[in-house]
Amino acid sequence: MIISTLLHDIVAAGFLTNPAVRTAIVVGALSATVSSVVGLFTVVRGQSFAGHALSDIGAAGGSGAALANISPLLGFVAMNLIGALTLEAFQPKRVRGRDLVTGVVLGAILGIAALLLYLDTTLTTSTGTTVSVLFGSLFTLPSNSLPLAIGIGSVSIFTIAWIYRPLLLSSVSPELAQVQGVRVRWISLVFLLALAAAVSLSALLTGAILSTALLIGPPTIATRRTHSIRSALVLSIAIGIGVTLAGILLSYDSVAWTSQGVGWPVSFCIVALLTLVFFLVPRRTHTVGEHLTKDEPRSAPTPPSSSALVSK
Amino acid sequence: MNQGRSSNSSNPALEVVDLNIVVGGRRILTDASFTLNHTTLTGLIGANGAGKTTLLKTILGLIPHESGTIRSQNFGEHGRPSIGYVPQKINLDPDVPIRTFDLVELGINGRGLRRSITKKERFKRVEEALQSVGMSHLADRRVGLLSGGEQQRAMIAHALVGRPDLLLLDEPLANLDVRAENEVVQLLTSLKATTGLAILLSAHDLNPILEVVDQVIYLAESKLASGPTEEVVTTSSLSALYGHHVEVIRVNGRVVVVPGRDSSSHHDYDQQHPNRNLTRSQP
Numbered sequence: 155m156i157i158s159t160l161l162h163d164i165v166a167a168g169f170l171t172n173p174a175v176r177t178a179i180v181v182g183a184l185s186a187t188v189s190s191v192v193g194l195f196t197v198v199r200g201q202s203f204a205g206h207a208l209s210d211i212g213a214a215g216g217s218g219a220a221l222a223n224i225s226p227l228l229g230f231v232a233m234n235l236i237g238a239l240t241l242e243a244f245q246p247k248r249v250r251g252r253d254l255v256t257g258v259v260l261g262a263i264l265g266i267a268a269l270l271l272y273l274d275t276t277l278t279t280s281t282g283t284t285v286s287v288l289f290g291s292l293f294t295l296p297s298n299s300l301p302l303a304i305g306i307g308s309v310s311i312f313t314i315a316w317i318y319r320p321l322l323l324s325s326v327s328p329e330l331a332q333v334q335g336v337r338v339r340w341i342s343l344v345f346l347l348a349l350a351a352a353v354s355l356s357a358l359l360t361g362a363i364l365s366t367a368l369l370i371g372p373p374t375i376a377t378r379r380t381h382s383i384r385s386a387l388v389l390s391i392a393i394g395i396g397v398t399l400a401g402i403l404l405s406y407d408s409v410a411w412t413s414q415g416v417g418w419p420v421s422f423c424i425v426a427l428l429t430l431v432f433f434l435v436p437r438r439t440h441t442v443g444e445h446l447t448k449d450e451p452r453s454a455p456t457p458p459s460s461s462a463l464v465s466k
Numbered sequence: 467m468n469q470g471r472s473s474n475s476s477n478p479a480l481e482v483v484d485l486n487i488v489v490g491g492r493r494i495l496t497d498a499s500f501t502l503n504h505t506t507l508t509g510l511i512g513a514n515g516a517g518k519t520t521l522l523k524t525i526l527g528l529i530p531h532e533s534g535t536i537r538s539q540n541f542g543e544h545g546r547p548s549i550g551y552v553p554q555k556i557n558l559d560p561d562v563p564i565r566t567f568d569l570v571e572l573g574i575n576g577r578g579l580r581r582s583i584t585k586k587e588r589f590k591r592v593e594e595a596l597q598s599v600g601m602s603h604l605a606d607r608r609v610g611l612l613s614g615g616e617q618q619r620a621m622i623a624h625a626l627v628g629r630p631d632l633l634l635l636d637e638p639l640a641n642l643d644v645r646a647e648n649e650v651v652q653l654l655t656s657l658k659a660t661t662g663l664a665i666l667l668s669a670h671d672l673n674p675i676l677e678v679v680d681q682v683i684y685l686a687e688s689k690l691a692s693g694p695t696e697e698v699v700t701t702s703s704l705s706a707l708y709g710h711h712v713e714v715i716r717v718n719g720r721v722v723v724v725p726g727r728d729s730s731s732h733h734d735y736d737q738q739h740p741n742r743n744l745t746r747s748q749p
Contacts, residue, residue: 198562323576326564326609327556330624334576335525335548377563381608386563 163369169237177300178292178420182398184307185355186368190394191314192352194387195345199325203253203322203344204241204346207260207367209353211237213362216287220274226287227299230357231306236351242343267362277307290421292363292402302354307363310351317344322383327432359398368394371428397427477539479632479664480525485534487524492642493688494520498534500692502632502664502682507654507673509515509695512685518668519554521685522634524550525666538632550625552618552635560610566620567605570595573627595627597655598661615646619653620623625656631659635667640672647674654678672699673720701726 169175196205212230214264219222219229237259244310286294314321320341324331328338351368356365376390409417480502489496494517500510514516523529524548525536538549550573556562574583583591594714596602599619604612609620618638635654639694640646655678658665669675672682672695681694682699688708691698699703699721701714711726 198564200559242537276544300536319572319576321570322564322568326569326572327553329553330551330556330572330621331576334527334573336576377561380563381561382565382604383568 155399164409165243165403166409168404169403172406173294173297174295175402177295178298178302178402179304179399181295181355182292182359182402183219184303184418185359186398187391188307188310188352189356189365189368190372190376190390191311191387192345192348193264193369193371193394194351194376194383194390195314195325197373197377198322198383199345200371203351204256205349205353205369206462207241208237208314208346209232209351209362209365210267210421211263212261212357212361212365213265214270214289214356215354216357216362217270217274217283218379219285220287221270221278221332223415225296225299227301227302227354227358228304230362231351232352233263234354237345238343238346243344245364246302248401251382281321283365286361288361288363290357290364292359292420293405295358298335301359303358306351310355313344313348317341318349321345360424364421364425367425367428368398369426371432372397372424375432375435379435393428393431397424397431401427479539480534480666481537482525483535483537485524485536486532487520487529488532489529490522490612495524495685495690496688498690500690502666504631504664505658505662506664506680507658507675507678508666509679509682510662510666510685511672511682512668512670514670517686517688518670518685519636522551522636522666522668525549527633548629550628550630550633550637552621552633552638553626554640556609556617556621558608558610560606560608564609566596566609566612566623567592567607569609569620570627571711573624577630591627591629592623595623595749598626598657598739599623609621613646614642615649618642618646618650620659622650626661633663633665635665637668638672639667639669639671651675651678671699676719676721701721728745 155421166416173205193205196202212234215229216226216407217229218233227292240259241256241305244254244259271287285291289395306335320331320336323337324336324341331338331341353365353369356368360366360368372390372393373386375393376386380386380389401420404423404427405418406425407417409415411417417452478501482501483499485498486496487498488657498521510518510521512715520529523605557718562622571588574591575596591603593602599622601616601623603617604620609617612620622633622635622638637651638654642650649673654665654667656706657663666683667675676695679695681693682695683690683705684698684704687709689707691703691707699714701712703713704714704723705726713724713726714723715722
């Protein structure tokens with residue numbers, strides 16, 4: 155009874171019966187899951203800037219799709235895949251060099267995005283394209299986008315599951331991965347393509363500009379609280395889905411908060427909640443060698459027991 | 467630990483014959499030959515930039531060689547040479563949630579899209595490897611939070627879990643304090659004795675491993691000298707290697723190699739190829 159009353163107070167009328175909200179929930183949960191999984195490896199690999207660049211690059215695809223009057227998701231995906239392939243093709247070995255190439259490619263494609271957005275506003279009668287591409291408009295998403303979103307999301311998740319071990323090993327040390335015969339460059343390319351798909355999906359949710367938030371936010375919080383990659387993965391997905399669904403609810407509820415009936419954008423609600431969680435969840439304090447005490451000498455390596463190492 | 471090693475322990479773990487390495491137009495090694503036997507700890511000594519890492523990566527097959535033969539008798543799972551490798555350092559941020567256990571476990575078929583052994587067997591092998599380097603109690607610790615010496619031991623466990631025949635370590639003592647340095651040296655000595663591994667570790671300073679190595683491979687001027695320490699690290703053989711006079715001084719059990727002042731014998735040293743000279747004295 156109490157829960158029912160509480161839910162009635164929190165959830166505005168028609169939330170779950172509204173078709174636009176239903177589509178938003180499905181696409182939102184899917185995008186959050188894909189972003190959280192791919193984002194964790196983005197954080198572990200130290201490729202946050204590449205992730206941010208790809209999400210911004212998607213703006214050119216989204217604005218191009220609006221101009222061509224096709225699904226924005228198709229535009230995001232097409233441009234992000236081109237961006238990922240370009241980044242990989244010109245990727246030098248040095249980390250600093252990678253950032254420079256990423257910056258140059260990002261600048262070039264953002265220039266194209268500026269041109270396409272200008273043409274959108276001047277040549278077409280559609281309103282709000284710029285805001286929609288850059289900051290998302292989840293509640294106006296046509297339900298026919300759903301199969302494409304599910305397809306792209308599934309491919310991304312299965313790809314990461316497929317290359318999980320070589321991806322993790324090459325993220326830890328490309329050198330160790332090469333020694334085990336991992337094609338590090340190939341794994342890097344496949345991962346960038348999965349990253350392109352992930353930011354395309356989250357661009358539907360929060361727009362091209364803010365899709366980095368969902369890509370980097372949940373994994374960063376998760377890695378600060380967990381010890382193993384698997385628990386980080388679970389927590390990252392939970393945070394991603396949690397803030398996304400809460401953001402959709404908050405955005406829907408906010409319509410009733412003003413006399414004009416103008417609600418807050420979903421992207422703002424999701425990013426605001428994510429930021430709140432980031433600051434509320436404390437980092438586990440760690441220092442290197444914290445387990446070593448001053449009083450007790452560091453344990454010398456135990457001589458290997460022959461029984462542990464004999465041939466099996 | 468490794469079936470291949472047990473059954474073929476009479477064969478050398480690695481045989482290198484007339485190896486020539488050229489990288490980016492720079493000659494790294496000329497006509498180098500040496501053998502690594504089982505239950506042998508070999509020090510690969512040379513100054514920074516001498517080509518130690520390049521030689522290790524050539525043995526691993528990561529850098530192609532111009533000519534010569536690298537022969538390994540034993541092959542591990544997936545038909546790859548049974549070689550474990552420990553890089554100088556892995557840069558894992560303390561915030562990255564990779565545990566020691568995870569790092570070691572990735573040593574078993576890290577490239578595999580499918581796992582070749584059961585979970586139970588995998589865990590057993592990881593625990594054995596962790597035990598063999600004295601790291602069982604730190605299995606759940608994030609790798610980025612381990613001290614330098616512990617990270618080295620974790621990487622040695624990563625290399626051992628694949629049950630290699632030969633263990634290559636690239637500057638494992640660099641950036642370690644004296645105590646951690648001693649721990650790693652003791653560990654490698656124990657591993658050699660208990661497992662019968664052939665171990666090749668590179669170092670720019672011979673002294674920390676002077677007492678424990680069975681032989682040294684000394685790199686200088688694109689040439690290589692190999693053999694027992696007392697025969698390779700001498701004024702005459704190192705002068706022959708460098709092509710000019712160097713002085714080997716022994717003080718309180720330590721070896722110091724300094725440029726010599728006698729330049730008159732330059733020509734004589736150049737005529738004497740270090741490999742040919744020292745191969746005879748190999749055990």
